[in-house]
Amino acid sequence: MAGSYSGESSTQRVEESVINDTTLKWGGVAVSSIFSLAVLGLIGYIVYAKVDFGLLQTIFPRFVDAYLLVLRIFVMGSVLSVIAGIFVGFGRVSSTFPTGAVAKGYVSFFRGTPLLFQIIIIYFGIPALWTGTFPIQDWEIPAAVIALTLNHAAYIGEAIRGGIGAVPEGQMEAARSLGMSYTQGMREVILPQAWRNALAAIGNDQVILVKDTSLLTVIAVPEIISVFRSVNSATFDPWTPIVLTAVAYLGITLPLGYVVSYLEDRADWGGETN
Structure with a gap:
């Protein structure tokens, strides 16, 4: 029972x-x-x-120009920030005191202060340090790329550091036992695995980089938000430029998301290796 x-x-x-x-x-x-x-x-x-479709047709070319400008800034900032972030990540795992301390200080500053503040420092501060006439004309775009690169290199460096930390220590020991130097072991064995571990975080950071270009409106870069503000103030019509603003940003972030997903699949993210 x-x-x-x-x-x-x-x-x-x-x-x-x-x-x-x-x-x-x-x-x-x-x-x-x-x-x-x-x-x-x-x-x-x-x-x-x-939505005013007559106004939509009128302002569409301006948004196309802003879209292409944001795309160029993103590509430059993305490539440079990934390259710089790899070196920052190496610095963060370095056992050498000056290298590790400098990398830690770099990450602490650029992650601990707002990106808008960093843009202001680079755009207004660097020319003010120059004696005489600042040699770079149209400083807005270079300042934007530099600020985005320095800021996002800190985040990518931390992602790389985490990716390296997730690789078992025995991998480096095995590489050294095969006669590789520390640098060769990092390049040939550790970094490919660390890249795979950090790929999701790096991809997410690149999407954030696209959205961070909206802050460039404060230094008069004619990007998407700047065009929206200009159209809205001239026409008092918020929704027509809002629609184009959303389409412009999604036109970058959605394909970027698919690219990141493709790279994760190619890396067999989370899968088992035979």
């Missing part, structure tokens, strides 16, 4: 668990469907009732 009662209780608990899981599943489907329909309805209302 006791065994029969215990078996019935176990069956009942399993059935209740299945019911709860099913309820949770369909509850999630219902909530997500309602949310999606609400968002689509709001977008449809905005496009139908708030």
Whole structure:
């Protein structure tokens, strides 16, 4: 009797668990469907009732120019920040005191102060240190690339440091036992594995880099937010330029997200190796 009662209780608990899981599943489907329909309805209302299609055609070329400018700044900042971030990551794992201390101080400063503050320092501060006429004309774009590179190199350096830390210590020992120097072991054995470990964080940082270009409006870079502000102040129509602003940013971040996902798949992220 006791065994029969215990078996019935176990069956009942399993059935209740299945019911709860099913309820949770369909509850999630219902909530997500309602949310999606609400968002689509709001977008449809905005496009139908708030967007001036005549103005849209007029300002579209300005947003295309701003989009291309942001894309150029992003590509330059992305390449330079990844390269610099690798060196920062090496510095963060270095056992040499000056190297490790400098890398730690660099990361602490650029992660501990706002990017907007760093942009202001580079754009206004560097020319003020120059004796006489500052030699670089149109300093806005170089200052923007430098600020974005220095800031994001700190975050990428930390991602690389974490990626290196996730590689088992025996990997370097095995490389050294094969006659590799420390530098060769890092380049040929450790860094490829660290890159794989850090790829998701680096990809996320690159998406943030795209969005951080919006801060460049404070130094008169004619990027997407600057064009939005100009159009809005001239026409008092917020929604028409808002639509183009959203499309412009998503036109960079969505493909970038697919590229990162592709690279993760190529790296067999989280998978088993044969």
